[in-house]
Amino acid sequence: MIVVDDIAEMEIVSVDAILEKYIPEHELKEVQRILYGGKLEKLNIPSAAEELAEEKKFELAGYVIDAAPENIRPPRIVRIGAIQNQIVLPTTAPLVEQRDAIYKRIESMIEAAGMCGVNILCLQEAWPVPFFFCTREKDPWCQLAESAEDGPSVKFLQNFAIRYNMVIICSILERDEIHGDTLANTAVVISNSGKVLGKSRKNHIPRSGDFNESTYYLEGDTGHRVFQTQFGKIAINICYGRHHPQNWMMYGINGAEIVFNPSATVSGLSEPLWSIEARNAAIANSYFTCAINRVGTEHYANEFSSGDGKPAHKDFGHFYGSSYVTGPDGRRTPGLSRTKDGLLITEVDLNLCRQTKDTWCFRMTQRLPLYAESLAAAIKHDYEPPVIKE
Amino acid sequence: MIVVDDIAEMEIVSVDAILEKYIPEHELKEVQRILYGGKLEKLNIPSAAEELAEEKKFELAGYVIDAAPENIRPPRIVRIGAIQNQIVLPTTAPLVEQRDAIYKRIESMIEAAGMCGVNILCLQEAWPVPFFFCTREKDPWCQLAESAEDGPSVKFLQNFAIRYNMVIICSILERDEIHGDTLANTAVVISNSGKVLGKSRKNHIPRSGDFNESTYYLEGDTGHRVFQTQFGKIAINICYGRHHPQNWMMYGINGAEIVFNPSATVSGLSEPLWSIEARNAAIANSYFTCAINRVGTEHYANEFSSGDGKPAHKDFGHFYGSSYVTGPDGRRTPGLSRTKDGLLITEVDLNLCRQTKDTWCFRMTQRLPLYAESLAAAIKHDYEPPVIKE
Numbered sequence: 001m002i003v004v005d006d007i008a009e010m011e012i013v014s015v016d017a018i019l020e021k022y023i024p025e026h027e028l029k030e031v032q033r034i035l036y037g038g039k040l041e042k043l044n045i046p047s048a049a050e051e052l053a054e055e056k057k058f059e060l061a062g063y064v065i066d067a068a069p070e071n072i073r074p075p076r077i078v079r080i081g082a083i084q085n086q087i088v089l090p091t092t093a094p095l096v097e098q099r100d101a102i103y104k105r106i107e108s109m110i111e112a113a114g115m116c117g118v119n120i121l122c123l124q125e126a127w128p129v130p131f132f133f134c135t136r137e138k139d140p141w142c143q144l145a146e147s148a149e150d151g152p153s154v155k156f157l158q159n160f161a162i163r164y165n166m167v168i169i170c171s172i173l174e175r176d177e178i179h180g181d182t183l184a185n186t187a188v189v190i191s192n193s194g195k196v197l198g199k200s201r202k203n204h205i206p207r208s209g210d211f212n213e214s215t216y217y218l219e220g221d222t223g224h225r226v227f228q229t230q231f232g233k234i235a236i237n238i239c240y241g242r243h244h245p246q247n248w249m250m251y252g253i254n255g256a257e258i259v260f261n262p263s264a265t266v267s268g269l270s271e272p273l274w275s276i277e278a279r280n281a282a283i284a285n286s287y288f289t290c291a292i293n294r295v296g297t298e299h300y301a302n303e304f305s306s307g308d309g310k311p312a313h314k315d316f317g318h319f320y321g322s323s324y325v326t327g328p329d330g331r332r333t334p335g336l337s338r339t340k341d342g343l344l345i346t347e348v349d350l351n352l353c354r355q356t357k358d359t360w361c362f363r364m365t366q367r368l369p370l371y372a373e374s375l376a377a378a379i380k381h382d383y384e385p386p387v388i389k390e
Numbered sequence: 391m392i393v394v395d396d397i398a399e400m401e402i403v404s405v406d407a408i409l410e411k412y413i414p415e416h417e418l419k420e421v422q423r424i425l426y427g428g429k430l431e432k433l434n435i436p437s438a439a440e441e442l443a444e445e446k447k448f449e450l451a452g453y454v455i456d457a458a459p460e461n462i463r464p465p466r467i468v469r470i471g472a473i474q475n476q477i478v479l480p481t482t483a484p485l486v487e488q489r490d491a492i493y494k495r496i497e498s499m500i501e502a503a504g505m506c507g508v509n510i511l512c513l514q515e516a517w518p519v520p521f522f523f524c525t526r527e528k529d530p531w532c533q534l535a536e537s538a539e540d541g542p543s544v545k546f547l548q549n550f551a552i553r554y555n556m557v558i559i560c561s562i563l564e565r566d567e568i569h570g571d572t573l574a575n576t577a578v579v580i581s582n583s584g585k586v587l588g589k590s591r592k593n594h595i596p597r598s599g600d601f602n603e604s605t606y607y608l609e610g611d612t613g614h615r616v617f618q619t620q621f622g623k624i625a626i627n628i629c630y631g632r633h634h635p636q637n638w639m640m641y642g643i644n645g646a647e648i649v650f651n652p653s654a655t656v657s658g659l660s661e662p663l664w665s666i667e668a669r670n671a672a673i674a675n676s677y678f679t680c681a682i683n684r685v686g687t688e689h690y691a692n693e694f695s696s697g698d699g700k701p702a703h704k705d706f707g708h709f710y711g712s713s714y715v716t717g718p719d720g721r722r723t724p725g726l727s728r729t730k731d732g733l734l735i736t737e738v739d740l741n742l743c744r745q746t747k748d749t750w751c752f753r754m755t756q757r758l759p760l761y762a763e764s765l766a767a768a769i770k771h772d773y774e775p776p777v778i779k780e
Contacts, residue, residue, distance in 0.1 A: 012420045019421075022412040030402045031409075035425075037662035191780050198778040204755045219757065224764065228779040243752050245635030245674050246761045253768050254775035272427035272720045273673055280670035283663055284635050330662045362633050365594045367609065368769045371636045374614065375762035378643050385644035388588040389618040390581050 011318060016334035037331035040064060043347050049115040056108045058085075059342035061334070062116065065288075065327040067349035076350040078231045080258060080288070081118035081166075083109050083127075084323045085341045086296030091130045095144055099128050103156055109343050110157075114164035116345050119192075119231040122169040124294045124323075125239045125262040126185070128153045129173065131294065134210035134316040135304050142216070145175035148188045148199045162194040167229045169236060171262040173216070174199070183217040187236040187262060189227045200225050202238035203247055209269050210306045210316040211240070224250035232257045232350045239263040242277045242291065245284065252285030253368070257350050261291040266317035267338075274322055275335070282326035286357045288348055295321040295341060328356035401708060406724035427721035430454060433737050439505040446498045448475075449732035451724070452506065455678075455717040457739035466740040468621045470648060470678070471508035471556075473499050473517075474713045475731045476686030481520045485534055489518050493546055499733050500547075504554035506735050509582075509621040512559040514684045514713075515629050515652040516575070518543045519563065521684065524600035524706040525694050532606070535565035538578045538589045552584040557619045559626060561652040563606070564589070573607040577626040577652060579617045590615050592628035593637050599659050600696045600706040601630070614640035622647045622740045629653040632667045632681065635674065642675030643758070647740050651681040656707035657728075664712055665725070672716035676747045678738055685711040685731060718746040 012018060023031055032039045043062030053060035067075065088101035106127070113121050125131075132141040146152055157168045167189065174186035185202035201220025205213050224247070226235045235256035241247045242261045251259050261278050265271075278291035296319055303312040322335035325346040336342035357363045377383060402408060413421055422429045433452030443450035457465065478491035496513070503511050515521075522531040536542055547558045557580065564576035575592035591610025595603050614637070616625045625646035631637045632651050641649050651668050655661075668681035686709055693702040712725035715736040726732035747753050767773060 012417060015421050015424050018413060018417050019409075022414070022417075023408060024412070027402060027408050027412075031405050034405050034661055035665070189778075193780060195780060197780055203760075204757065206751065206755070208749060208751050223760075223776060226775060226777045228777050233777065240755070243674060243750070244756065245670070246639060246756070246758075249636060250761065250764050250768075253764075255777060271424055275425070276666055276670050276673065276720070280635070280666050283666065284633060330666070359598060360633070361596065361598050365596070365630070366634065366636070367594065368636075368765055370593075370613075371640065372762070372765035372769050374640050374643075375758055375765060378640075379758045379762050385616060386613060387616045387618050387623065387645060388579075390583065390585060390587055 011339050013337050013339055014322065014335055037329065040331065040333060041066070043345055045345070046115050049112045052108060052112050052115070053343070057341070058109055059337050059340050060112060061336060061342065062345040062347070063325070063333040064347045065325070065331055065349070065352065067352035067355055070351060073351060076232065078120065078348055078350055079116065079118045080290055080325060080346045080348060081113040081116070081121035082290050082292045082323045082325065082344045083113070083121065083123050083342070084292055084295050084321045084336055085109070085124065085127065086294070087130045087298055091132070091298060092301050095140060098130065099144065099152070102128050105341070109341070110160045110164070112343055113345070114160070114166065118164070118166055118345055120167040120169070120229065120234060120258065122260040122262055122290060122292060123171060124292045125171045125264045126173055127171060130298050131264040131319070132300070133213045133216060135300050135302065136212055136215045137302065142183065145173045145183050147177070148172065148174045148186050149196055151175075154188050154190065154196060157190055158194045161190045161192055165192045167192050167231060167234070169260055169262065171238060184220065185213065185217050185238055187238055189229070189234070189236070192230055197227050197229070198225065200236045202241060204241045204244050206240040209308070224254050226251065226254045226256045234258045234260065236260045236262065239265065242281070245281065248281035248285055252287055256287055257353050258288040258290065261289060263291060263293045264319060265293055267320045268317045271320055274320070275324070279326040279330065279332055282328055283330045284362060286328040286353050286360070286363055288325060288327055288353070290325045290346070292323040293321055294319040295339065328353050401729050403727050403729055404712065404725050427719065430721065430723055431456070433735055435735070436505050439502045442498060442502050442505070443733070447731070448499055449727050449730050450502060451726060451732065452735040452737070453715070453723040454737045455715070455721055455739070455742065457742035457745055460741060463741055466622065468510065468738055468740055469506065469508045470680055470715060470736045470738060471503040471506070471511040472680050472682045472713045472715065472734045473503070473511065473513050473732070474682055474685050474711045474726055475499070475514065475517070476684070477520045477688060481522070481688060482691050485530060488520065489534070489542070492518050495731070499731070500550045500554070502733055503735070504550070504556065508554070508556055508735055510557040510559070510619065510624060510648065512650040512652055512680060512682060513561060514682045515561045515654045516563055517561055520688050521654040521709070522690070523603045523606060525690050525692065526602055526605045527692065532573065535563045535573050537567070538562065538564045538576050539586055544578050544580065544586060547580055548584045551580045551582055555582045557582050557621060557624070559650055559652065561628060574610065575603065575607050575628055577628055579624070579626070582620055587617050587619070588615065590626045592631060594631045594634050596630040599698070614644050616641065616644045616646045624648045624650065626650045626652065629655065632671070635671065638671035638675055642677055646677055647743050648678040648680065651679060653681060653683045654709060655683055657710045658707045661710055664710070665714070669716040669720065669722055672718055673720045674752060676718040676743050676750070676753055678715060678717055678743070680715045680736070682713040683711055684709040685729065718743050
C-alpha cells in the first residue's frame with residue numbers, strides 16, 4: 001500500500017529526459033559531452049531484474065564508466081548500486097509498521113541489485129525512517145534511533161550482504177548507548193561477509209532552512225575513515241558534507257576510490273547545486289562519487305515553521321531523487337528520476353582513479369604542505385588575512 | 391586583419407543557445423532552474439556599446455545577479471566585466487606586432503566595458519600573447535615576458551583604469567628581474583586610480599597534456615592574497631588553480647568577495663569540467679566567481695608533440711571560451727560563446743555573499759581546525775591513513 005504518493009503532476013522527471021526528448025541527435029551529442037563528459041554506454045541488465053523492477057514499480061538504470069586497458073594491472077571492475085526511495089506509510093502510522101513497510105519495499109530493490117551483480121550497494125541517508133529532522137520534534141522520532149552494531153536495520157541488511165556477496169552501506173540515525181545514549185547520523189559499512197566493518201559519522205551538520213539537524217546530533221567524531229573492502233577502498237560523506245570540499249578532500253587523501261554521499265535534500269533548497277558538488281569532488285580528488293537523494297514529499301501530523309517568514313506547514317518540499325555517479329575523469333551517469341523510486345547500477349573500472357591522477361596530476365600538484373600551513377595560521381583568533389590596500 | 395579565424399564550422403556556439411532553441415518554455419524554465427539556479431534578468435546595455443560590439447564583431451552580454459534588500463546595509467552594486475578573445479595575427483608575425491594587434495582589439499572591448507559602467511574588469515590568462523606554453527619552446531616566446539610593475543601591458547591598461555574609473559586585472563607572463571630574471575604566471579591588479587595595487591601568482595602549475603607550463607615557471611609564491619578595491623575584495627585564482635578546491639577555499643578564508651579565474655584551456659582536455667569547478671567554488675565559499683577562457687585555435691610554426699601517442703602537430707585544439715559568472719547562491723550566467731570574442735557584464739550585489747553565508751552556513755560549519763589538524767598529519771612521510779579492514 002503506497003499511501004504517500006502525491007508527487008506533484010508538475011514535477012518534471014529529469015533534465016536528462018528533457019534533453020533527449022527535444023534536442024536533435026548531433027547537437028545532443030555535443031550537449032552531453034559538454035555537460036556530462038559524453039554519453040555513457042548502457043549496462044546490460046538481466047531481464048529478470050527488469051521484470052522485477054516493472055512489477056514493483058521502481059526505475060532500474062545501468063551504465064558503464066570504463067577505463068583504458070593497462071599493461072601491468074588487470075582491470076578492477078566493480079558494480080556500484082545506489083537506491084533512492086520514498087517512505088511507504090504515512091508518518092502517523094505506528095513506528096515499527098512504518099519501518100517494516102520500508103524494509104519490505106527495499107527488499108525487492110536489493111533483490112534486483114543482487115540479480116545485477118552489484119558489489120557495493122548504498123542506500124540513501126536515514127533510509128529506514130521518514131526524514132523527520134525538519135520537525136524538530138524529539139517524540140516519537142528519537143525512538144527510531146538504533147544501534148550501529150546490531151540495530152534492526154543493520155541486521156536486516158546483513159542477510160542480504162551474505163546472500164548477494166555484497167558490501168552494503170546503511171545510513172541510520174544511530175543511538176550510541178556506550179556514550180550516554182546520544183544520537184549520531186551514521187553510515188554503517190556491512191562487509192560482503194555480513195560482518196559490520198565499521199561506521200562513519202556525518203562530519204558537517206546543517207543549521208539551514210528546515211534542516212535543523214543539530215537539534216538531534218552534533219558533528220561527527222569519526223574523522224575521514226576509509227574502508228578497505230574486497231571491491232575497493234570506500235568512504236562515506238553524508239549529506240551536508242558534500243558542500244565542503246575539504247571534507248571530500250580528506251577522504252581522497254586517505255585513499256578512497258569511491259565516496260558515497262547518501263543524502264536527503266529538497267528542491268527548493270539545493271537542487272541547482274546537486275549536479276555540481278559530488279561531481280566536482282570526483283574531479284578534484286580523482287575518485288568515483290555516488291550521490292543519492294531520497295524521493296517524494298513527506299507529510300507530518302503537526303505543523304512546523306521553517307524560520308523563513310512563511311506560515312507553519314506540514315511538509316517541507318519535494319525530495320528530488322536524481323541520484324548519479326561520477327567518474328574521476330568527470331564523466332557522469334544521467335540521474336535517476338526526480339519522482340520515482342530507483343536503483344542505479346554503474347559498472348566502473350577502479351583503475352580509472354590512478355589513470356586520471358597520472359593524466360591530470362591534480363593530486364601531484366595539490367601542494368598540501370602550503371595548505372596545512374595556511375590553515376594552521378588561519379584558525380588562530382588573531383589571524384590577519386593578507387589583504388592588500390591602496 | 392583577422393588571420394587566425396579558423397573556428398571549425400562544426401563547433402556549436404553554446405549549450406545555452408541549444409537549450410533555448412529546442413526546449414519549450416515551461417520545461418526550459420525547469421531545466422534552467424535545475425542546471426543554473428534559474429534564468430537571470432538581462433542587464434540593460436547602452437545602445438552605443440551594442441553598436442560598438444556589432445561593428446567590432448564581438449559578443450556583448452549582460453546579466454543581473456540580485457540580492458534581497460537589507461534593513462541596515464545599503465546594497466553594494468558592482469559591475470563585473472570579463473573579456474575573452476582570440477589572438478589577432480599569426481604566431482609567426484613579429485612579436486611586437488602580434489601584441490600590438492591584440493592591444494588594438496582589446497581596446498575597443500574595454501571601451502564597451504567603460505560605456506557599460508564596468509567597475510572591475512578581468513582579461514583572460516596571458517591575454518597579450520598567444521598561449522605558446524604548449525610548444526615548450528623558449529625562443530622567441532620568453533621575450534614576451536614583461537614586468538608586473540611597469541611592463542607594456544600594465545602600462546597599456548593603466549590608461550583605461552583611470553579613464554573609466556575601473557579596476558583591471560591583467561594576467562601576464564611576468565619577468566621578475568629582481569629575482570634572477572625568472573618567469574612567473576602572474577595577475578596584476580590595477581586600481582581604478584591607475585596604480586598597480588599588487589600582484590598574485592598562479593599557485594598550481596599543470597604538467598598535463600599540452601600544458602607543460604612548468605617548462606617556463608614554477609608554483610607561485612604569493613599565497614592567497616586578497617585585494618581591497620573600491621568595489622569590493624577580490625582575488626585571482628589563475629587557470630589550473632581552479633582544479634584545486636583548497637586553493638579557492640583559502641581566498642575565501644582571506645575574505646574575497648569575487649574570485650576571478652583567468653584561464654586558457656581547450657575542449658579536448660577540460661570542457662566537461664568547465665561549468666563545474668568555478669561554480670562549485672562560488673557555492674562552497676559564498677563568493678562570486680568569474681571564469682574566463684580564451685577563444686579560437688592557435689597555430690604554431692614548428693610542430694610539437696603532446697605526449698599522447700599522437701603524431702606531432704602545430705595546434706593544440708580549440709579554446710572554447712564559455713566565460714561565465716556564478717553567484718554565492720549558485721545562480722550563474724549563461725556562458726559567452728564557444729567561438730567568438732566576447733565581453734560579459736554581470737551586475738551583482740555583493741551583499742549576497744553574507745546573505746548566503748547566513749542562509750546556508752557553509753562557512754560556519756566549515757570545521758577548519760579539524761582540517762588544519764588532519765592536513766598537518768597527512769603531509770608527514772610516515773602518515774598512516776585511517777583505513778579499516780576486516
